[in-house]
Structures are given as structure tokens and as C-alpha cells.
Amino acid sequence: MTDGLPADVHAGSDLLIGVDVGGTKTLALLVATGGPDGQGPLVVDRELGPSGAGDPSVVDGIASAVRALAARAADRGATVAGVGVGLAGFVDPSGIVRSAPNAPGLVDQDVRTRLRSELGVPVVVDNDANCMAVAAHAVIAPDSRHLVAVTFGTGIGGGLVVDGRLVHGAIGFAGEPGHMVVDPDGPLCPCGQRGCWERYASGAGLAWLARRAAEDGRAPSLAAAVGDPALLRGEHVTALVAEGDPGAGAVFDEYAGWVALGLANLIVLLDPQVVVLGGGLIATAAELLPRVEEHLARRFPAATRFRDVRLVASPGGPEAGALGAALLVAAEIWS
Amino acid sequence: MTDGLPADVHAGSDLLIGVDVGGTKTLALLVATGGPDGQGPLVVDRELGPSGAGDPSVVDGIASAVRALAARAADRGATVAGVGVGLAGFVDPSGIVRSAPNAPGLVDQDVRTRLRSELGVPVVVDNDANCMAVAAHAVIAPDSRHLVAVTFGTGIGGGLVVDGRLVHGAIGFAGEPGHMVVDPDGPLCPCGQRGCWERYASGAGLAWLARRAAEDGRAPSLAAAVGDPALLRGEHVTALVAEGDPGAGAVFDEYAGWVALGLANLIVLLDPQVVVLGGGLIATAAELLPRVEEHLARRFPAATRFRDVRLVASPGGPEAGALGAALLVAAEIWS
Numbered sequence: 001m002t003d004g005l006p007a008d009v010h011a012g013s014d015l016l017i018g019v020d021v022g023g024t025k026t027l028a029l030l031v032a033t034g035g036p037d038g039q040g041p042l043v044v045d046r047e048l049g050p051s052g053a054g055d056p057s058v059v060d061g062i063a064s065a066v067r068a069l070a071a072r073a074a075d076r077g078a079t080v081a082g083v084g085v086g087l088a089g090f091v092d093p094s095g096i097v098r099s100a101p102n103a104p105g106l107v108d109q110d111v112r113t114r115l116r117s118e119l120g121v122p123v124v125v126d127n128d129a130n131c132m133a134v135a136a137h138a139v140i141a142p143d144s145r146h147l148v149a150v151t152f153g154t155g156i157g158g159g160l161v162v163d164g165r166l167v168h169g170a171i172g173f174a175g176e177p178g179h180m181v182v183d184p185d186g187p188l189c190p191c192g193q194r195g196c197w198e199r200y201a202s203g204a205g206l207a208w209l210a211r212r213a214a215e216d217g218r219a220p221s222l223a224a225a226v227g228d229p230a231l232l233r234g235e236h237v238t239a240l241v242a243e244g245d246p247g248a249g250a251v252f253d254e255y256a257g258w259v260a261l262g263l264a265n266l267i268v269l270l271d272p273q274v275v276v277l278g279g280g281l282i283a284t285a286a287e288l289l290p291r292v293e294e295h296l297a298r299r300f301p302a303a304t305r306f307r308d309v310r311l312v313a314s315p316g317g318p319e320a321g322a323l324g325a326a327l328l329v330a331a332e333i334w335s
Numbered sequence: 336m337t338d339g340l341p342a343d344v345h346a347g348s349d350l351l352i353g354v355d356v357g358g359t360k361t362l363a364l365l366v367a368t369g370g371p372d373g374q375g376p377l378v379v380d381r382e383l384g385p386s387g388a389g390d391p392s393v394v395d396g397i398a399s400a401v402r403a404l405a406a407r408a409a410d411r412g413a414t415v416a417g418v419g420v421g422l423a424g425f426v427d428p429s430g431i432v433r434s435a436p437n438a439p440g441l442v443d444q445d446v447r448t449r450l451r452s453e454l455g456v457p458v459v460v461d462n463d464a465n466c467m468a469v470a471a472h473a474v475i476a477p478d479s480r481h482l483v484a485v486t487f488g489t490g491i492g493g494g495l496v497v498d499g500r501l502v503h504g505a506i507g508f509a510g511e512p513g514h515m516v517v518d519p520d521g522p523l524c525p526c527g528q529r530g531c532w533e534r535y536a537s538g539a540g541l542a543w544l545a546r547r548a549a550e551d552g553r554a555p556s557l558a559a560a561v562g563d564p565a566l567l568r569g570e571h572v573t574a575l576v577a578e579g580d581p582g583a584g585a586v587f588d589e590y591a592g593w594v595a596l597g598l599a600n601l602i603v604l605l606d607p608q609v610v611v612l613g614g615g616l617i618a619t620a621a622e623l624l625p626r627v628e629e630h631l632a633r634r635f636p637a638a639t640r641f642r643d644v645r646l647v648a649s650p651g652g653p654e655a656g657a658l659g660a661a662l663l664v665a666a667e668i669w670s
């Protein structure tokens with residue numbers, strides 16, 4: 001794999017490793033910042049490790065993926081200057097993981113200090129949507145001082161760049177847009193609130209909208225696709241949308257309306273130049289973004305009047321989180 | 336009025352002037368920053384001018400109030416180092432006023448440049464809720480790096496302090512929480528959206544909740560207070576609440592629930608240490624804040640779990656905006 005190292009990653013180069021601890025796998029990337037012509041960060045090697053789900057030894061898994069990459073870099077005479085780790089959840093300012101739905105074994109652990117002492121280099125641990133925001137800022141919008149990143153997966157995550165800097169908030173929990181209440185009489189969220197944005201605009205929300213439409217007889221093809229509407233998932237909707245099914249299209253448009261509503265709220269609050277959409281749902285960006293833009297233009301004038309906000313799909317696809325984690329530790333070391 | 340100058344405002348002192356352009360009057364304050372024992376900014380003189388409502392000559396009104404204060408300062412041998420102006424509305428980064436509901440004559444004018452050339456000192460023009468946020472940050476929470484200020488008046492305004500700095504956003508329109516959509520099937524807002532927070536949680540929102548309760552027979556004393564429910568205003572509710580009227584109390588509690596909902600959304604997004612509530616409605620802080628805190632604790636766990644957010648009424652009362660405007664220009668001159 002070290003054949004992938006470009007010519008400018010010379011002996012002594014300081015490389016970075018970014019890790020994304022996911023629900024199904026852990027991805028570690030070896031990253032050169034800058035690149036040959038200063039064209040932004042370059043991924044020069046990658047390593048997959050086990051997921052963090054339910055495994056208290058996930059820190060060992062992260063460390064072994066990092067060591068494998070570092071060893072291959074060392075074979076080429078390059079060294080690793082730092083390690084960034086991104087995960088779904090929240091990390092407080094002292095480095096303690098406070099919540100980690102994909103890696104419950106990390107909760108209440110000081111992952112930063114443990115990895116730093118195991119690996120002997122600076123380590124940063126942060127929320128995965130924060131990492132995605134950093135990657136998007138570096139790769140597609142380095143000139144924008146205000147950027148909002150939102151991940152649409154099973155849940156919704158968020159990362160805010162304000163005046164060019166990532167926002168962590170008082171206790172490291174800033175950027176939790178999934179729990180904005182957008183309908184106080186809406187369905188109960190596991191968080192205990194009613195009508196959180198995440199109930200409508202996450203992958204779980206898309207499935208819920210599909211089930212409701214199937215049960216109401218509004219989407220017969222969706223009902224037929226699985227037999228029992230209770231089994232409907234977001235993928236059933238997006239698959240039928242790709243085939244041009246009108247019932248699924250209507251559900252997907254309703255979903256896009258909920259996505260637009262939450263983005264409009266973020267826009268009136270934070271006045272960004274760029275909104276980056278990432279996460280699993282954004283595989284459907286070609287279908288989703290035009291619908292979201294149409295809802296924004298038609299229904300949310302307070303968010304669009306005077307403004308010219310760019311809506312873009314996250315660059316780097318599934319690697320954006322790990323790439324951003326590498327850039328975060330680069331910023332900590334070299335800023 | 337110069338008798339109010341304290342001993343430490345000596346000859347040559349650099350004082351600042353802060354102006355709040357309101358719907359009913361323009362208030363200008365002469366402000367000494369720091370004060371005798373470094374106890375924060377001190378208001379040493381004040382001057383009232385005409386309101387900006389509908390008057391294209393409001394810039395002249397601001398300039399004459401500023402000149403009156405500057406002349407009285409000069410009598411004591413002190414000079415004015417800069418002028419800050421706060422107004423409801425938005426100012427773009429080039430200094431052009433883009434919207435100003437209380438002073439429509441200012442729209443599309445470069446108020447900063449005009450005042451600077453008329454007065455010969457640095458001038459800053461900003462949103463009034465931004466000014467309130469700056470004043471609150473300086474006076475009650477200088478150690479907090481993350482603060483959200485919300486003004487509850489006819490409408491709702493907002494000011495965000497993130498990592499110790501006021502947030503303006505890409506085009507100067509950050510912090511417009513009144514137009515967060517909190518109920519997509521709610522009443523139409525003049526902005527063109529449905530169910531904006533401002534429809535429920537502003538003074539106009541309180542009046543609307545009161546009318547609805549009176550029409551539904553839920554608040555007979557409110558209906559009786561004015562004869563025609565269409566005439567109900569927020570003041571009718573707060574007056575009856577002060578008398579312990581249960582129907583008005585229920586309406587006010589419903590109102591507090593809407594206030595809490597929007598604050599909860601701001602908290603999950605920005606993770607502040609302090610939320611400052613200002614504006615006309617906050618004359619009722621003693622009645623309102625405990626109700627808002629109760630709703631937050633009971634209905635919005637995502638906003639309260641792990642966190643310890645202080646809810647406080649804006650310091651300085653009706654002078655907070657002008658005081659903050661003075662501090663804003665101080666920061667521009669001396670930072």
C-alpha cells in the first residue's frame with residue numbers, strides 16, 4: 001500500500017493519521033497536508049479496523065490501526081506527527097468522551113490521554129460531524145469563514161465553523177441540530193423531547209415518513225416493496241425514487257422539506273456561506289439537493305432573502321470524517 | 336448633567352458614545368470603560384433624541400445627540416474616542432443598513448461612513464441584539480466564552496458570542512432566531528414562513544396566544560379586560576398575571592413554554608454558558624424566568640442534560656443596547 005506515497009512524501013515528512021470510529025468499522029487514513037501543489041490534503045494510505053460497537057477494547061483497535069499505518073510510513077522514512085480521532089458523540093474539553101452511540105465502551109474514558117501515552121504523539125478526539133466540517137472547510141471552502149456541516153445518517157450530527165474556527169461550545173456539545181425542536185406536538189424522540197428535527201430528517205426519519213405514507217395508502221409501491229410497512233427503511237424509498245416511482249418520490253420530497261426546514265433554521269441563526277451535507281443519506285445527493293433547494297427557495301424566505309448560501313455534498317464521501325480528524329490534529333500541532 | 340462625571344474621568348479621558356436607535360426614541364450614552372476599580376463600563380451622561388420611525392433624517396438626530404454629549408464631555412476636558420450605534424435590523428459588512436424596522440429611512444444607507452465624516456471619530460453600526468450581547472458579556476459574564484442574547488419585544492432579536500467574539504456571519508445577518516421555524520403548520524409570519532418562533536415567543540406572540548385563549552373561553556378575565564379579544568395585547572396578560580389571575584397565568588405559562596422551546600434550540604446548537612433575555616418582555620423577568628426554567632427542565636432534556644446554562648435578564652435594562660454599542664466601538668478602536 002505504501003506504493004501510494006507520492007514523490008513529495010519524502011524521508012522525514014510529517015504525516016498525520018485521522019481515524020473515524022464508526023458503527024460498522026473503524027477507518028484510519030494516513031494524510032499528507034498541503035500536497036504537491038498546495039492543493040489541499042492528500043490521503044496516502046488507509047487501514048480498516050474493527051468497529052467500536054459494544055467493544056470496550058476499541059481504543060486498542062484504534063491504536064493497532066494507527067501503528068500499522070505508522071509502520072508503513074516509517075518504511076518510507078516518513079514519521080507521523082499526530083493522530084486525530086472522530087466519533088459520533090461528544091467529547092468534553094478535558095478529552096473525556098461523554099456520549100458515543102457507535103462505541104459505548106468509550107463513554108467516560110479519557111481516550112485522548114490513553115492514545116497519547118500509547119502512541120507517543122499528540123492526539124485530538126472530536127465529534128465526527130465536527131471532523132467533517134473541518135474537512136469540508138479545508139477541501140471545498142477554505143475561503144469561507146462561516147460553514148455549517150450536517151450529517152444525515154441514522155441520526156443527525158452537526159459541525160459549525162464560525163469566523164474560520166470550529167465551534168465546540170461551553171462543554172464541547174455545540175452543533176447538535178438533530179435535537180432542535182421543529183414540531184412541539186411531533187413524535188417522541190429517544191432524547192425525551194417531542195418533534196426533534198432528527199425524528200423527521202435523519203435516515204430513521206425517512207423510514208418513519210415512508211411507513212406513515214404506506215399506512216395512509218399514499219405510497220402503495222412502498223407498502224408492496226416490503227409487505228409490512230413496519231419493515232420499511234430509508235433505502236427502500238431511495239431505491240424506488242431512483243426508479244422514478246411517484247409515491248416514493250412524494251415521500252422523498254416530504255423528507256427533503258424537513259431537511260430544508262432544519263437547514264433554514266441553521267442559516268437564520270449562523271448566516272453561513274456554505275452548508276455541507278454528509279452522512280449516509282448523501283449518497284442520494286443528486287436526488288436530494290435539488291429538492292431541498294426548491295423547498296428552501298419556496299418556503300423559507302427568511303433563510304434565503306439577501307443570502308447566497310451554497311449547499312454542497314460533503315467531499316471525500318465516507319472518508320470525510322477521518323480526513324477531518326487528521327486536519328484537526330494538524331491544526332492543533334501547527335497552528 | 337456633567338455633574339455625573341466621576342473623578343476618574345479626568346481631562347483627556349477617552350470616552351465612548353453608544354446610541355440605541357429605537358422605535359419610540361433614540362438614546363445616546365456617554366460611557367467610560369473600565370471604571371475606577373476596573374469594575375466594568377460606567378455610564379456618565381445620557382441624551383435622548385427623536386425616534387428613527389419613518390424619519391429619513393434620523394442620522395442627523397443621532398449626530399446631534401452625539402454632539403450634545405461630546406460638548407458636555409469637552410467642558411470637562413474629556414474627549415470622545417468613538418461612537419457605536421445599535422439598531423433593530425441588519426448591517427452588512429460594508430456598513431450598509433439592509434433592514435431597520437424602527438428606522439426605515441436608514442435602509443440602504445451607509446450610516447457608518449456618514450456619521451464618521453460628520454463626527455470625525457471611528458463609528459461602528461450594528462444590530463441592537465448584538466449590542467445587548469456585548470453589554471451582557473462585559474457586565475455579567477466576562478468569563479463566559481459562549482453567550483446567547485435574545486431580545487423579546489414586538490419581534491425577537493438575537494446576538495451570539497462564540498469563543499468570546501460576537502458572531503456576524505457571512506453577510507452580517509447571523510443571530511436571527513425569531514425566524515427559526517418551530518411549527519411548520521403554524522401561523523404565517525410576515526417574513527413569508529410558517530410557524531416562526533417570533534409568532535409565539537415575541538410580544539406579538541403573547542398577544543396572539545392571549546387572543547386565542549380568550550376566543551376559546553380559556554381566559555374569561557382576559558376577554559373581559561378589553562371587551563373584544565382582538566384588542567388584547569401582551570401588557571393585558573402580564574398585568575393580570577401580576578394580580579394572580581389563573582387564566583392569564585395559564586396563557587403566560589404557555590408563552591413561557593414557547594420561549595423555552597426556542598432557547599432549547601439555541602442551547603443544543605451553540606452550547607452557551609449563559610443565555611441573556613432582554614427586550615420589553617423582560618420587565619416581567621421575575622414571573623417569566625422561573626416558568627421558562629421549569630419548561631426547560633421538564634420538556635427539553637437534550638438542552639439541559641450535561642449542561643448548566645445560566646438564564647439571566649439583561650443587565651442595564653433599557654440602556655443595554657446603547658451601552659453595548661459603546662463597548663463595540665471600544666473593541667474596534669482598542670483591540
